[in-house]
Amino acid sequence: MKAILKIVFLLSLPLFSNAQQSIPDSLRRELVMATDDSVRYTICRKLYDHYEETNKDSAFSYAEKTEQLASRHDKKLAVVHALDDKGYQLIGLGRYAESLQCLLQAFAIAENPKIETKENWPLFFASFAGNARLLMLSYTHHIFGLLMWQTENREQEIFHFREARRIATEIGHTVRQMMADMNLGRSFMTIDLLDSALNCEKEAERLALQSGFIKYLGQVYSTTGNTYLKKNDTAQAKKYYYLGIQMAQDQNNLSSLSGNYYPLTKIFLAERLMDSALMYAKKNLETIQQLGSVTGYFVNLGTVYENIYLGYQLKGQQDSIFKYLQLTLVNKDSIYKIRIKSLTEFQNLTFKEQLRLQNLEKEKSLYQSRVKMYGLIAGVGIFLLIALILYRNTRRQRKTNKELETSLADLKATQSQLVQSEKMASLGELTAGIAHEIQNPLNFVNNFSEVNTELIDEMLEQLAIDNKQQAIEIANDIKENEHKINHHGKRADSIVKGMLQHSRNSSGQKEPTDINVLADECMRLSYHGLRAKDKSFNAKTETDFDNNLPKINIAPQDIGRVIINLLTNAFYSVMQKKKTAPPPPEGGIQYEPSVSVSTQKLENKVVIKIRDNGNGVPQKVMDKIFQPFFTTKPVGEGTGLGLSMSYEIIKKGHGGELKVETKEGEFAEFIIILPV
């Protein structure tokens, strides 16, 4: 309620809209005179901003211009901004495929953290001291969410708005938070989560008032209204539509304005208040005409004409009914293919209505019925035309889909090749280590067995002189040595088995496995693998196993591969830290690399932790480390597939979790959680 009072207060302030009207002309003059591209860019950006919600065609053309200018000067973030703007306008224009292309391009640029340091042209008008790249990434998610909304991919829609909000919150950008909330509210409303929807809109309203960015408050109110309408609270809905209309008019936001006119018209139609319905429908028509091509939106010329037509139908004005029916049909021609169904239903309904009217008025003059017939024929013709266009669109879409499928298949093949080479690479490293590591147990096996031969000779000597006591002592030594031979023989065996297991192509076959044994084996394998590669390498290794661990059903090779991978990373990290560690101050403690593996049983889960005291994972790459091909290692040292493979194995293969806890410069701990 307080918020509403605030709005009323805001509305009572003097309006600037008159002064704004001359802005585009003066800007266009400036644009003609500008000699510098960065100045041209700024002017075009302002013009875009002016037209963003007042005329979609002009807005699109200025978005294109800013993109050209920014691309010419390689201003990456400005390019992203322009691509997003373009993508946004294309949604309105109903050119969803092109919009998708723009947004994918924008993602590709904005997701690269390297562009952060580059100098840039101004982005949104309000200056922002935070991370501009993340701001653009949030904006891209936002527009992507809008595209998903228009193409009715609900899950994607909500996911991307949430991402947009998450990033905006992270960088502390109130306006983007508010915009995301506003659209999330609409998403929730669409899927009938009405209370969530109201909460989101309330938060959006609060943030809008807090930041002073009230350009879209009109939309916040239309969604709030729509939600109340779904709750059957027509009175409350109307209140918000009126508020929305006032706010949208004040802010000259024609998109939001039409978003409020439309449902209000619908209410009046339902209440059979035809004059009010017709008045708002016509106002909306004016708004939409000014707004330009908005065939991509649900409220477009077609749906607005439809309202007028329905209004006249209520009134029973025959000539107007036909006029607006035709206009409705003509203007529905650019509706996207997934609306085929609802469109067809709509057409069927209007035809039935048409027939009914015809029967009722048969007795009227032949001239009138002929007019009706022509209208009908024209309608059918237009309908066929629409069908043809839609058919063509579908075919084009299908062709694109096919191309996409082919390239997806290619990508998958390449990926599996890469995964194989990642396996082979780590296998190569391990084999070298094992070849050496096997020498240690062998040393004991060979020497203890030689000692035993000598001892047996000695024992025989002692027996010959009947020194039984001495002979027994020697026999005990032999027995003890025999134990050692056996122990080290088994040790060599497990090293070799471990290697074979790692090299074998995983069948993914799950079997009850002792995680402690597996983890221990992996620790040795990876440690010696690295030692073989880097002779100077050394680290303290620790294991802390929970002896009460039950055997769990897993694919041992796969989980083994994950553990080895995480350990190899851990060793790499401590090695890097040691290389760069400054010498300790006099009497200080030298950095001692240390890597540990621990296991733990928690309720119905088994937790494996791999911890190192290396450099940790930098915060800014945290969200990237599980992505394929992401690596911090120098070129040629890592494929960037290790962690993503591990993630796949744990998450998809075993229904578990792979998490990371880290403090930069101090430690990293990877946590595998497997269900029992």
Added chain:
Amino acid sequence: MKILVVDDEHDVQVLFEQRFRKEIRDKEMEFVFAFSGEEALIYLNQNQHEAVLILSDINMPGMSGLELLRHIKEKHHEPPPVVMMITAYGDKENYDTAMRLGADDFLAKPLEFNVLKEKLKAIK
């Protein structure tokens, strides 16, 4: 002759004591054992002039055998003890590094005790 054996594997002690049992019985040789580079350094600092020969493994957690070797050769224990490196990683690179740091000899695992005995006797 006092010999310090450095290796992180505890079974090495039993092995040496058995392979050299005659020499130990006849008091020709005396063995002490350290299970890490750090332990070896502590021993050497507390018992100067005692060990004349050091047999050290290279790959050990913490201080490696090569670091131990560098410490011994840098800190000028008088008289400088003879240091032989014993390792499973008998490759050229390891060998070169050991030699550069001043190792007196270099043996590969599995250890041929007959060869080792010859070498020890030659030193004596």
